Amino acid sequence: MTEREGLSIENLTIAFAQGRKEAISNLDLHVRPGEAVGLVGESGSGKSLTARAALGLLPRHARVGGRITLAGQSVLDLSPAQLRHIRGSGIAMIFQDPMSSLNPVTRVGAAIAQVIRSHERVARSTALKRAVALMDRVGIRDAATRAASYPHEFSGGMRQRIMIAMALAAHPRMLLADEPTTALDVIVQDGILKLLDQLRRDERMGLLLVSHDLAVVGSLCDRIAVMYAGQIVEEGPAAEVLMRPRMPYTVGLLASARRPKTLARLASIPGTPPPLGERPASCRFAARCPLAAPQCRAGAIPLVEVGNGHHARCVRTGDIGLLDRETFTLKAREAVHG
Amino acid sequence: MSLAPERTTTSRILPRWLTGGNWSLRIGLFCFALIVLAAIFAPFVTAFDPLQLDLRNALKPPSLTHLLGTDHLGRDVFSRVVYAARVDLQIGAIGVALPLVIGTLIGLVSGYYGGWVDAVIGRVVDVIIAFPFLVLVIAIVAMLGPGLVNLYIALTMVSWVLYTRIVRAEALALKKREYVLAARNLGYGHLRIMLRHILPNAVAPAFVFAMSDFALDVQVGATLSFFGLGAPPPTPEWGLMIAETRSMMLSAPWVVVGPGLAIVVVSLVVSLIGDGLADLVRGIDD
Amino acid sequence: MVEPILRVEGVSKSYARKSVLPRGAVPPRPALSPASFDLMPGEILGIVGESGSGKTTLARCIALLERPDTGRVLFRGEDLAALGERDLRTRRRAIQTVFQDPYASLNPRLKVGEALAEVMLVHRLASRGEVGRRVAALLDQVGLSPQAANEYPAAFSGGQRQRICIARALAAQPDILIADEPVSSLDVSVQAQVVNLLLDLRDQLSLSVIFIGHDLHLIDFIAPRIIVMLAGEIVETISADGSIADAQHAYTRALMEAVPSLDKLAARTASSSESPAQ
Numbered sequence: 001m002t003e004r005e006g007l008s009i010e011n012l013t014i015a016f017a018q019g020r021k022e023a024i025s026n027l028d029l030h031v032r033p034g035e036a037v038g039l040v041g042e043s044g045s046g047k048s049l050t051a052r053a054a055l056g057l058l059p060r061h062a063r064v065g066g067r068i069t070l071a072g073q074s075v076l077d078l079s080p081a082q083l084r085h086i087r088g089s090g091i092a093m094i095f096q097d098p099m100s101s102l103n104p105v106t107r108v109g110a111a112i113a114q115v116i117r118s119h120e121r122v123a124r125s126t127a128l129k130r131a132v133a134l135m136d137r138v139g140i141r142d143a144a145t146r147a148a149s150y151p152h153e154f155s156g157g158m159r160q161r162i163m164i165a166m167a168l169a170a171h172p173r174m175l176l177a178d179e180p181t182t183a184l185d186v187i188v189q190d191g192i193l194k195l196l197d198q199l200r201r202d203e204r205m206g207l208l209l210v211s212h213d214l215a216v217v218g219s220l221c222d223r224i225a226v227m228y229a230g231q232i233v234e235e236g237p238a239a240e241v242l243m244r245p246r247m248p249y250t251v252g253l254l255a256s257a258r259r260p261k262t263l264a265r266l267a268s269i270p271g272t273p274p275p276l277g278e279r280p281a282s283c284r285f286a287a288r289c290p291l292a293a294p295q296c297r298a299g300a301i302p303l304v305e306v307g308n309g310h311h312a313r314c315v316r317t318g319d320i321g322l323l324d325r326e327t328f329t330l331k332a333r334e335a336v337h338g
Numbered sequence: 339m340s341l342a343p344e345r346t347t348t349s350r351i352l353p354r355w356l357t358g359g360n361w362s363l364r365i366g367l368f369c370f371a372l373i374v375l376a377a378i379f380a381p382f383v384t385a386f387d388p389l390q391l392d393l394r395n396a397l398k399p400p401s402l403t404h405l406l407g408t409d410h411l412g413r414d415v416f417s418r419v420v421y422a423a424r425v426d427l428q429i430g431a432i433g434v435a436l437p438l439v440i441g442t443l444i445g446l447v448s449g450y451y452g453g454w455v456d457a458v459i460g461r462v463v464d465v466i467i468a469f470p471f472l473v474l475v476i477a478i479v480a481m482l483g484p485g486l487v488n489l490y491i492a493l494t495m496v497s498w499v500l501y502t503r504i505v506r507a508e509a510l511a512l513k514k515r516e517y518v519l520a521a522r523n524l525g526y527g528h529l530r531i532m533l534r535h536i537l538p539n540a541v542a543p544a545f546v547f548a549m550s551d552f553a554l555d556v557q558v559g560a561t562l563s564f565f566g567l568g569a570p571p572p573t574p575e576w577g578l579m580i581a582e583t584r585s586m587m588l589s590a591p592w593v594v595v596g597p598g599l600a601i602v603v604v605s606l607v608v609s610l611i612g613d614g615l616a617d618l619v620r621g622i623d624d
Numbered sequence: 625m626v627e628p629i630l631r632v633e634g635v636s637k638s639y640a641r642k643s644v645l646p647r648g649a650v651p652p653r654p655a656l657s658p659a660s661f662d663l664m665p666g667e668i669l670g671i672v673g674e675s676g677s678g679k680t681t682l683a684r685c686i687a688l689l690e691r692p693d694t695g696r697v698l699f700r701g702e703d704l705a706a707l708g709e710r711d712l713r714t715r716r717r718a719i720q721t722v723f724q725d726p727y728a729s730l731n732p733r734l735k736v737g738e739a740l741a742e743v744m745l746v747h748r749l750a751s752r753g754e755v756g757r758r759v760a761a762l763l764d765q766v767g768l769s770p771q772a773a774n775e776y777p778a779a780f781s782g783g784q785r786q787r788i789c790i791a792r793a794l795a796a797q798p799d800i801l802i803a804d805e806p807v808s809s810l811d812v813s814v815q816a817q818v819v820n821l822l823l824d825l826r827d828q829l830s831l832s833v834i835f836i837g838h839d840l841h842l843i844d845f846i847a848p849r850i851i852v853m854l855a856g857e858i859v860e861t862i863s864a865d866g867s868i869a870d871a872q873h874a875y876t877r878a879l880m881e882a883v884p885s886l887d888k889l890a891a892r893t894a895s896s897s898e899s900p901a902q
Binding site: 042043044156185186187188189190193212213214215216218219242243252253254256257258259260261264265266267268269270272 | 783784812823878879
């Protein structure tokens with residue numbers, strides 16, 4: 001089975017003890033080696049929590065169900081020591097804010113070398129040389145001199161490159177990137193995204209890119225999973241999801257990211273997601289969905305295959321054509337009530 | 339389109355510190371309330387007049403009649419300890435309240451205006467902080483003459499600087515917050531911005547500090563009374579009680595154990611409140 | 625000819641560098657080179673640039689939250705930059721700002737209703753008797769329920785807070801609204817809601833709007849006229865009848881290329897796959 005090699009999340013449920021509110025419900029997600037998967041959702045959808053769970057980085061009061069395996073090894077059953085080992089060489093993560101992830105009093109070269117030495121028995125000088133090579137690799141010019149600089153001497157984009165170099169230091173098979181470019185300027189963002197794309201191809205490394213921005217995810221992922229209120233509501237090949245979305249929420253997300261000059265207003269999804277304690281057992285998007293019908297509120301909606309490797313959690317997939325893809329409004333209102 | 343608030347805050351009939359898990363605050367406040375009530379209703383809590391001499395019963399060890407024994411003049415130690423709480427809690431309360439108010443306002447002005455105002459205030463603060471706290475208090479009281487009023491003056495003159503430092507730092511950070519910029523943008527006056535938009539968000543750490551300061555002031559009050567610079571005899575006051583009877587400490591230890599324990603317990607209770615408040619402040623900011 | 629409501633003339637600003645050397649020994653860091661432009665009544669002017677481009681400094685100089693070093697900020701012909709603090713305070717109401725970070729823009733200890741009422745009471749725009757009704761009307765105008773008035777800011781999401789900030793600015797009945805990256809920290813789907821709200825309000829209240837951001841495509845959607853800033857300087861102005869596609873400056877073109885866009889993606893995917901969309 002190929003999934004044994006990559007990251008495999010099966011039936012993941014995360015609840016918080018207080019009130020037993022489920023933040024993530026029965027989530028399945030697979031990232032094969034060398035594959036780039038985008039996890040898209042609004043804040044509060046549970047996308048970052050999912051990524052953290054894969055690293056065993058959950059708050060202590062979280063209750064976790066399901067399985068997460070990395071190269072066949074179950075992440076949730078590992079001891080803290082085993083977890084430390086797997087973080088880095090098995091799976092590495094980069095975050096939105098690189099400044100708070102870097103020790104301000106450690107020179108960046110030494111910081112990268114530290115990661116290398118914590119996973120391999122190599123001499124300090126060798127580790128430092130490799131750190132410089134890594135910095136060069138992630139596009140930091142004049143790496144040999146810059147290795148002696150401190151984090152605050154770098155710009156936000158350069159710091160994120162250093163974080164990537166640190167993440168790569170132990171040759172991870174899987175890289176998780178949680179909103180890696182959200183705090184960055186667009187031109188810098190473009191550079192980081194291109195770097196991530198090139199690295200995962202060169203290293204045959206799996207990449208899970210978490211973002212609220214479909215355009216960011218779409219520009220470099222093979223597959224896209226869309227999360228809404230703790231569930232995956234659509235998942236499939238990137239081109240399929242972007243060009244032929246089969247779940248109204250995805251249609252709305254896509255529409256609200258477009259800037260068509262022909263329209264007077266941007267398309268938007270009215271309302272807000274249901275809060276943690278008030279998520280219905282049936283379709284969680286129904287309250288905001290232009291296509292919502294009685295059967296949407298009848299019971300739990302399964303994630304069903306709607307095309308080649310393309311899944312959607314929607315009972316009205318067949319009627320998706322009634323939605324205007326530009327404005328996220330109904331083309332024929334009667335059709336819905338009929 | 340009309341959006342209701344996303345997270346409907348559960349109606350706050352009970353404040354969060356009562357419903358949450360903040361036990362140190364709860365226990366602290368409960369004990370503090372007990373102590374205050376005991377001090378207010380001292381005549382009902384005690385069986386003896388704290389000033390009544392009874393030389394025939396001098397230096398009696400603790401018994402059912404005299405819970406903490408009697409001192410060298412036959413006065414009931416328990417009664418004196420309870421009545422003394424009136425004086426000592428007052429020292430703590432006034433010794434904290436005055437510097438808290440004055441120091442906070444000066445710190446607010448210093449942090450908000452910055453520039454030369456801040457520089458001048460800063461230097462004054464530095465000078466006062468450079469002296470050891472107790473030495474300065476004793477020196478001022480010695481200059482002004484003994485007595486509780488002069489003790490309050492001395493405590494205020496010395497400890498406002500601590501509140502000024504705390505609040506100034508908060509105000510300095512809050513000044514750059516966007517809601518303060520928005521308040522300026524809306525054309526609000528300096529006084530309104532300082533008192534309504536900065537002060538409520540800057541005082542929490544000062545209140546937390548006030549609790550440990552309270553314990554310190556009670557101890558300083560006792561110390562000064564011990565040296566004869568605070569409450570005049572025969573006023574029941576913990577420090578004074580220890581001073582008066584210290585020569586009998588070895589033969590009749592109960593005469594100092596009572597007031598000594600009282601000082602320790604009050605300090606402990608107030609620290610508990612301080613810890614609880616600190617947790618509460620962190621909780622709000624999260 | 626219509627007079628501009630705001631004329632910015634040669635406004636510049638530099639900040640003193642932190643240094644151990646005596647003042648004046650280190651030249652100050654210029655944050656904004658002299659900038660000039662007009663804002664017409666009812667116009668939406670877009671300002672686009674990255675961090676460090678000076679766009680926020682420019683916004684704060686216009687709102688006189690920073691005193692410009694040089695230049696004039698002429699509002700209806702009067703130079704605000706030349707006014708003393710006291711005179712300025714009475715004029716501030718007219719130019720309001722919505723800031724980038726909705727989590728730092730609201731006083732956490734004031735209920736939403738109190739924050740909105742304060743604006744109207746201070747400027748005597750409403751009496752105590754009618755202020756409650758006015759608060760409810762403002763909340764309704766920005767798409768929030770009147771019950772929101774009784775809540776503290778902590779009860780609201782980022783997008784909802786930004787609506788509250790807009791309501792607070794509107795409470796002052798401004799002529800000019802400066803929106804300084806108002807949607808940059810919001811989710812894409814919420815960005816659209818807030819942008820639409822601003823466009824609606826501009827139409828209803830005939831506000832003049834300066835919309836600042838880093839997403840050139842979004843600015844292009846909102847604003848007919850766009851100023852492009854780089855390193856404290858205005859490097860290009862795209863007029864209302866021009867198009868960003870015809871942008872001359874290399875930086876503008878780079879900005880346009882760098883923004884990940886679904887429209888671009890769609891075009892690329894459509895050309896690479898045989899089956900066209902739908």
